[in-house]
Amino acid sequence: MTALLKNRTFQIIFLLYSAALIFWGRQLDVGLPNFDDAYYAQKAKEMVASGNLWVITHNGIPDEANPPFPFWMTALAFKVFGVSGYAAVFFSALFGVGTVYLTYLLCLHLFKNDWTAFFSAFVLLFPGMFADSSRRGMVDIPLAFCVIGAMFCFIKGIENRKYYLLFGCMTALGILTKSVLGVFPLMIACLTLALSRRWKELFSAYFLLGIAIALFAGFSWHLVNWLVLGDSFLQTHFGTLILNRGFEGNADPFYFLGYASDFLKNYWPWLPLALIGTFKFGKRAFTENDIRYLMVFLWIAVVFGVMSTSTNQTLRYLFMIFPALAIVTAKTLADWLKDGMKEKLLPYMVGIVMLTVLFVNATPFQVKVTLSPNSVEVKQLAAIINLNTPKDKKLRSYRLSMHNPRQALLFYSDRFLDDPVNDSLELLRLLEEHPQSTWLTSPAEFNELQRSYPEKVCLIQANRKYAYFTSQKNKPNISYDFSARKLPLIR
Numbered sequence: 001m002t003a004l005l006k007n008r009t010f011q012i013i014f015l016l017y018s019a020a021l022i023f024w025g026r027q028l029d030v031g032l033p034n035f036d037d038a039y040y041a042q043k044a045k046e047m048v049a050s051g052n053l054w055v056i057t058h059n060g061i062p063d064e065a066n067p068p069f070p071f072w073m074t075a076l077a078f079k080v081f082g083v084s085g086y087a088a089v090f091f092s093a094l095f096g097v098g099t100v101y102l103t104y105l106l107c108l109h110l111f112k113n114d115w116t117a118f119f120s121a122f123v124l125l126f127p128g129m130f131a132d133s134s135r136r137g138m139v140d141i142p143l144a145f146c147v148i149g150a151m152f153c154f155i156k157g158i159e160n161r162k163y164y165l166l167f168g169c170m171t172a173l174g175i176l177t178k179s180v181l182g183v184f185p186l187m188i189a190c191l192t193l194a195l196s197r198r199w200k201e202l203f204s205a206y207f208l209l210g211i212a213i214a215l216f217a218g219f220s221w222h223l224v225n226w227l228v229l230g231d232s233f234l235q236t237h238f239g240t241l242i243l244n245r246g247f248e249g250n251a252d253p254f255y256f257l258g259y260a261s262d263f264l265k266n267y268w269p270w271l272p273l274a275l276i277g278t279f280k281f282g283k284r285a286f287t288e289n290d291i292r293y294l295m296v297f298l299w300i301a302v303v304f305g306v307m308s309t310s311t312n313q314t315l316r317y318l319f320m321i322f323p324a325l326a327i328v329t330a331k332t333l334a335d336w337l338k339d340g341m342k343e344k345l346l347p348y349m350v351g352i353v354m355l356t357v358l359f360v361n362a363t364p365f366q367v368k369v370t371l372s373p374n375s376v377e378v379k380q381l382a383a384i385i386n387l388n389t390p391k392d393k394k395l396r397s398y399r400l401s402m403h404n405p406r407q408a409l410l411f412y413s414d415r416f417l418d419d420p421v422n423d424s425l426e427l428l429r430l431l432e433e434h435p436q437s438t439w440l441t442s443p444a445e446f447n448e449l450q451r452s453y454p455e456k457v458c459l460i461q462a463n464r465k466y467a468y469f470t471s472q473k474n475k476p477n478i479s480y481d482f483s484a485r486k487l488p489l490i491r
Contacts, residue, residue: 002343011118012101012104015100015104020097021361023093023134024090025357027089028086030085030374033408034374034407035404040074040088041074045075053075056068059410066178067179073091074090077090082491085490089137092138093135095134098145099134100124102149111331115334115342119333119349120330122352123270124323125353125356126352140178147320148323150174158198162206164206168209168211168213171186191302192298195294196289256309257308259308259313270326278300278301281328282301300325300328303321378408378412382412382488383482386485387482387485388468389415393438394418395440396437397439398440399421399442400417400441409440424453428456435474437474439469440466443463443464446462446467446469457472458474
């Protein structure tokens with residue numbers, strides 16, 4: 001049995017198959033959270049409808065926040081599987097599997113040790129932050145895949161310079177995934193070559209061509225949108241969304257310690273090994289001039305240092321360094337353990353992965369965001385809202401939050417939820433002026449309206465969380481005839 005577990009082919013197949021089952025398991029039923037999954041899925045849905053791959057829209061309005069690569073992939077999934085919550089997370093899960101595989105390959109390439117490589121993939125999977133995000137339709141896991149793909153091609157390029165072209169392509173995809181955050185591989189690669197004094201590599205034709213590919217292909221979306229939308233695109237994307245949101249003033253003078261605090265709370269049990277290992281990697285990088293240790297050390301230090309200057313700190317923004325941290329942790333433990341102890345640990349690691357697969361796929365337990373049902377009440381009302389709210393009209397909101405459930409409602413019902421009205425008299429005025437308008441509120445708020453104004457409001461349908469209603473004057477126009485519609489609208 002131990003010989004089988006140590007077999008490289010078995011390890012690769014086991015990791016790929018297990019990661020796929022963990023990331024895709026139970027995805028047909030959980031639904032998309034309102035933030036941010038439904039928001040991104042809606043952009044891909046509109047991309048499919050419009051056929052425009054370059055100007056991204058949300059509710060028909062150009063959206064300048066995110067580059068298109070993740071939406072190209074999600075739109076492709078919608079074309080293949082149909083528009084659904086499962087299709088919305090399909091490629092994020094696939095990129096998660098790819099990141100696990102590349103972490104294994106990169107660690108194996110650097111240190112030529114199967115146990116260390118397998119353990120690095122194990123560290124990446126546990127704790128479950130990375131796995132949980134791989135089950136969501138956001139852009140952080142695709143970026144992590146692009147970054148580790150770029151770094152793997154970079155280190156391979158030192159042996160075969162043609163890999164620098166793939167390095168440029170992967171970096172370009174990173175930029176097309178999350179804009180300027182995709183530039184980190186260029187920074188790390190250039191610093192690695194400069195600090196290791198590999199000047200011939202730094203100025204080689206293939207490396208410079210790789211940089212050119214990264215910049216020209218990566219920023220092609222920015223160029224297209226600037227030509228189409230004008231200077232407002234530059235002001236919104238780089239000004240409002242990147243500079244203002246990322247570096248606006250913060251009253252806390254220690255805001256730059258935010259990521260350190262997040263790791264202190266969430267990166268257990270690996271945090272001590274990761275800290276010690278990063279120090280040891282940095283020491284060996286500069287004392288031995290070992291480019292392997294230098295690249296991994298700079299990967300962690302540069303990204304962590306630069307991102308810590310931002311006032312908008314969310315731990316998933318640093319998933320791009322999780323593969324590097326996994327490699328550091330695995331190598332540090334591998335150096336400490338004797339071969340006999342490593343062999344004893346290997347079956348336990350395999351067992352933990354197998355138990356996780358069973359937990360995700362064969363139990364009803366709900367943990368983390370992605371194993372709990374999301375937007376259930378929105379999906380329940382989506383069809384009736386779609387049927388009774390004309391496509392060219394907004395669904396009105398009474399005493400709900402500004403943005404929730406706006407994104408999920410738009411994705412599942414294809415109807416946009418307007419900004420909330422909070423005053424009951426204003427609601428009555430609008431019902432009088434627009435009697436055919438339809439509204440969404442909470443059941444408690446609707447019951448209060450019905451008690452106070454029994455002749456003014458009419459319930460269409462309600463569930464535990466939302467009440468969909470209109471005016472009494474519009475009651476004869478309410479339809480429950482779904483014979484001409486396919487249900488559910490979006491699974």
